Amino acid sequence: xxxxxxxxxxxxxxxxxxxxxxxxxxxxxxxxxxxxxxxxxxxxxxxxxxxxxxxxxxxxxxxxxxxxxxxxxxxxxxxxxxxxxxxxxxxxxxxxxxxxxxxxxxxxxxxxxxxxxxxxxxxxxxxxxxxxxxxxxxxxxxxxxxxxxxxxxxxxxxxxxxxxxxxxxxxxxxxxxxxxxxxxxxxxxxxxxxxxxxxxxxxxxxxxxxxxxxxxxxxxxxxxxxxxxxxxxxxxxxxxxxxxxxxxxxxxxxxxxxxxxxxxxxxxxxxxxxxxxxxxxxxxxxxxxxxxxxxxxxxxxxxxxxxxxxxxxxxxxxxxxxxxxxxxxxxxxxxxxxxxxxxxxxxxxxxxxxxxxxxxxxx
Numbered sequence: 001x002x003x004x005x006x007x008x009x010x011x012x013x014x015x016x017x018x019x020x021x022x023x024x025x026x027x028x029x030x031x032x033x034x035x036x037x038x039x040x041x042x043x044x045x046x047x048x049x050x051x052x053x054x055x056x057x058x059x060x061x062x063x064x065x066x067x068x069x070x071x072x073x074x075x076x077x078x079x080x081x082x083x084x085x086x087x088x089x090x091x092x093x094x095x096x097x098x099x100x101x102x103x104x105x106x107x108x109x110x111x112x113x114x115x116x117x118x119x120x121x122x123x124x125x126x127x128x129x130x131x132x133x134x135x136x137x138x139x140x141x142x143x144x145x146x147x148x149x150x151x152x153x154x155x156x157x158x159x160x161x162x163x164x165x166x167x168x169x170x171x172x173x174x175x176x177x178x179x180x181x182x183x184x185x186x187x188x189x190x191x192x193x194x195x196x197x198x199x200x201x202x203x204x205x206x207x208x209x210x211x212x213x214x215x216x217x218x219x220x221x222x223x224x225x226x227x228x229x230x231x232x233x234x235x236x237x238x239x240x241x242x243x244x245x246x247x248x249x250x251x252x253x254x255x256x257x258x259x260x261x262x263x264x265x266x267x268x269x270x271x272x273x274x275x276x277x278x279x280x281x282x283x284x285x286x287x288x289x290x291x292x293x294x295x296x297x298x299x300x301x302x303x304x305x306x307x308x309x310x311x312x313x314x315x316x317x318x319x320x321x322x323x324x325x326x327x328x329x330x331x332x333x334x335x336x337x338x339x340x341x342x343x344x345x346x347x348x349x350x351x352x353x354x355x356x357x358x359x360x361x362x363x
Contacts, residue, residue: 004090008081008103016073016111020062023069027061028054035138042137056129063123066115067284067291068318074104074295075314079307087300097361101296108292116285120253128250151241157268158235161185166198174238175199179209181232190217193232206233248277273333279343280329287321287347290354297357317353321346 032039039049062069081087090100154176155165167178179198183191195209212230216223240262248256260274294317299310324346332342 005103005106008100009107011077011081012074012103012107013110015077016070016107019073019076020069023065024058024062028058031057038138044137053130053133056126056131056133059118059123059126060130063115063118063284065322066111067287067321070108070111070288071291071295071314071318071321072311074107074292075299075310076307078296078299079310082300082302083307085302088302097297097300097358100300101293104292104296105289108289111292112285112288115288116282119281119285124250124252124256127246131246131250154241156234156236156241159265164234169241171238171242173199181234188217191215192217193230195230200238201231204231205237206231248274253278253281272339275339276329276332276343279340283344283347287350290347290351291318291321293354294350294357297354297361301361317350321350324349 042049044052087100091097151166151169151171153165153167154169155163157163158181162181162183164179164181166176166180169176176198177196179195181191181193182189192215193209193212194215195212197210199208199210200206201208209227209230209232212227214225214227214230216225244250248259251259256274256278260271260278263271263274295314298313298317303309328337328342328345331337332339
């Protein structure tokens with residue numbers, strides 16, 4: 001590494017982490033002002049609020065806008081170098097733009113690794129801290145938390161031929177009413193199991209039915225058995241039934257992969273959302289490198305508008321990236337857009353933008 005590389009890389013990382021620190025302070029201040037009454041109502045002290053909430057909130061908000069912070073930070077310090085004609089001096093000595101971008105590549109890879117590892121291991125834990133606190137002290141279990149205590153008309157798919165359901169289910173008591181299980185062959189039902197109540201048995205790690213009735217159907221013949229108390233394995237545990245829309249955000253990548261395989265086997269309709277989250281964790285990290293190159297190429301040219309114009313353009317690019325990312329997520333989760341393509345689409349499109357800017361830049 002030459003001195004110019006070390007200089008650019010040091011300036012890059014120093015500007016980024018300083019900007020990140022300032023933004024974290026601003027985000028905490030704004031969030032604290034909005035939730036001050038909730039914090040007082042919770043009865044927790046300031047250190048307890050920090051440990052039980054902000055230890056999760058700060059990593060969450062930083063990871064959410066990490067690529068945009070990289071974009072703005074690189075534009076800020078690069079435009080200052082351009083205003084001092086330092087890039088002109090480097091190009092006049094025979095250095096190519098590709099050579100100048102080497103420390104930008106290095107900084108982008110370092111930050112991408114940090115974000116990638118955080119997305120797989122740190123951010124899920126932070127999301128669990130944040131969402132658990134919000135559910136307990138802020139939302140108080142209302143409909144906005146995405147987690148409900150009582151679920152009506154619950155339907156489960158056990159395998160390709162077996163379906164189960166409950167008329168109502170209490171996620172806190174881990175029990176339900178109006179249970180049924182049906183197995184079909186072709187268009188005919190061949191097995192039916194019903195019980196007025198069902199509850200999770202922690203001792204046997206399965207479901208306990210009370211006053212269960214079993215029916216076996218073979219054409220016009222039907223066999224009815226009164227089973228009384230009966231234990232059945234559904235392949236679902238209480239944690240799998242809880243309707244928590246933040247579950248995918250709170251799971252580490254290994255647990256998320258296991259959940260995806262499980263939901264695929266059951267034919268769940270929510271697999272796209274899980275797969276998008278899994279692919280996004282890698283795509284978002286790679287986007288840091290893309291944003292670094294866009295900012296470095298964009299701000300390396302000295303223009304009349306100076307840093308202000310560069311920063312405004314960086315803001316527009318950052319907003320565009322976030323909008324495309326959100327639209328891709330919606331089309332994947334709510335539609336039939338493949339999750340892999342949806343997760344990588346913003347990174348791919350802005351990668352093309354980086355290539356186009358590079359081709360049009362002076363060499």
